[in-house]
Each structure stands twice: as C-alpha cells, then as structure tokens.
Amino acid sequence: MKEKTRRMIKLAMDDGLLHLIDNVKREIEEALHNIYEHDYKDDQTLEATSLRFRLLRDNGFNVRCDMFTKFKDNEGNFKKSLTSDMEGLLELYEAAHLCVHGEDILEEALAFITTHLGLEKAAGTIEYPLSASVSHALYRHIRKSLPRYGDGDVERAVEV
Structure with missing residues (x-):
C-alpha cells in the first residue's frame, strides 16, 4: 500500500496532489473519529x-x-x-x-x-x-x- 501511495503521489500534478493530500487527510480524520467513538x-x-x-x-x-x-x-x-x-x-x-x-x-x-x-x-x-x-x-x-x-x-x- 505504501508503494501504491508513493506512485499515486508521483503521478499527481500540483492541483491533483493537493486534492489527494486533502482527501487522505479527511479519510484519516474520519478513521480517527471512528476509533475515538469505538469503546x-x-x-x-x-x-x-x-x-x-x-x-x-x-x-x-x-x-x-x-x-x-x-x-x-x-x-x-x-x-x-x-x-x-x-x-x-x-x-x-x-x-x-x-x-x-x-x-x-x-x-x-x-x-x-x-x-x-x-x-x-x-x-x-x-x-x-x-x-x-x-x-x-x-x-x-x-x-x-x-x-x-x-x-x-x-x-x-x-x-x-
């Protein structure tokens, strides 16, 4: 998965890279919220x-x-x-x-x-x-x- 992510980042252009980072950050925040809510x-x-x-x-x-x-x-x-x-x-x-x-x-x-x-x-x-x-x-x-x-x-x- 790390290698796939690296390839995605390398292939992304400037705007695409920023959107990718934003999407990944949102996914991480959502995952952390789910972990926080889970007992x-x-x-x-x-x-x-x-x-x-x-x-x-x-x-x-x-x-x-x-x-x-x-x-x-x-x-x-x-x-x-x-x-x-x-x-x-x-x-x-x-x-x-x-x-x-x-x-x-x-x-x-x-x-x-x-x-x-x-x-x-x-x-x-x-x-x-x-x-x-x-x-x-x-x-x-x-x-x-x-x-x-x-x-x-x-x-x-x-x-x-």
Missing part, C-alpha cells in the same frame, strides 16, 4: 492502547490517560511483565510525551520505560530494526523530531 476495553495490548492514545491525543481528541491503569499491578506499579514487550514500551514511551500537567500515570510510565528501554538497549537484546527505533526514541522522541522514514524513504520523500 476499546481491556482486550488491547500495551502497544495498541499506547498507539491509540498517542494518535488520538496528537490529533486533538480528548483522551483520558486512565486507560493505562490496566497495566499496573496491585501495588500501583507498572507490571514487570511489560519489560518483555519492547514494541509496547516504545509506543507507551512516545504516548507518555503527550502528557499534560497532573497526569501522574504518564509521568510514572515515562520513568519506568526510560529505565527499561535503556537497560534493554544497553544489554543488546533488541534486534534491528526495533533497536534503531528505540535508540531514535531515546535520543529524540517522536514529538520532538522530524517524521521518520524507512531505509531509502528519505530520498523518495525528497523527490516528491
């Missing part, structure tokens, strides 16, 4: 919950951070079992950077994740390409960086 309960993984939170909040939806309480143990700490879910921790790390004042659970998540992502990275237990994403996020999280592109995508993006 996702405890059946979500850390990765899915965090990604949902980040995408919705980043696009102006009023999303509560209490959805992350299901990932805490009886003592109020984040579950130790989460440390083996690197993709989930990475998504939660990015989501936690969208916290606002008073959202203690996201601040706790950030401290928990920074410790575990750093330890896992140092131990060399994360395989590429996830290790590159972790390094990038720890160096400069998604809210403070330019869009990330896969191998070779930068050249193609510049061509467009």
Whole structure:
C-alpha cells in the first residue's frame, strides 16, 4: 500500500496532489473519529492502547490517560511483565510525551520505560530494526523530531 501511495503521489500534478493530500487527510480524520467513538476495553495490548492514545491525543481528541491503569499491578506499579514487550514500551514511551500537567500515570510510565528501554538497549537484546527505533526514541522522541522514514524513504520523500 505504501508503494501504491508513493506512485499515486508521483503521478499527481500540483492541483491533483493537493486534492489527494486533502482527501487522505479527511479519510484519516474520519478513521480517527471512528476509533475515538469505538469503546476499546481491556482486550488491547500495551502497544495498541499506547498507539491509540498517542494518535488520538496528537490529533486533538480528548483522551483520558486512565486507560493505562490496566497495566499496573496491585501495588500501583507498572507490571514487570511489560519489560518483555519492547514494541509496547516504545509506543507507551512516545504516548507518555503527550502528557499534560497532573497526569501522574504518564509521568510514572515515562520513568519506568526510560529505565527499561535503556537497560534493554544497553544489554543488546533488541534486534534491528526495533533497536534503531528505540535508540531514535531515546535520543529524540517522536514529538520532538522530524517524521521518520524507512531505509531509502528519505530520498523518495525528497523527490516528491
């Protein structure tokens, strides 16, 4: 689908490209609204919950951070079992950077994740390409960086 979209963009003329971008943006907004309206309960993984939170909040939806309480143990700490879910921790790390004042659970998540992502990275237990994403996020999280592109995508993006 990425390749098909790239070809469509390359083939589009100036006006056509603007209309394409507008249509894609509207489709994304509609999809996000549908996700916001759908009630996702405890059946979500850390990765899915965090990604949902980040995408919705980043696009102006009023999303509560209490959805992350299901990932805490009886003592109020984040579950130790989460440390083996690197993709989930990475998504939660990015989501936690969208916290606002008073959202203690996201601040706790950030401290928990920074410790575990750093330890896992140092131990060399994360395989590429996830290790590159972790390094990038720890160096400069998604809210403070330019869009990330896969191998070779930068050249193609510049061509467009």
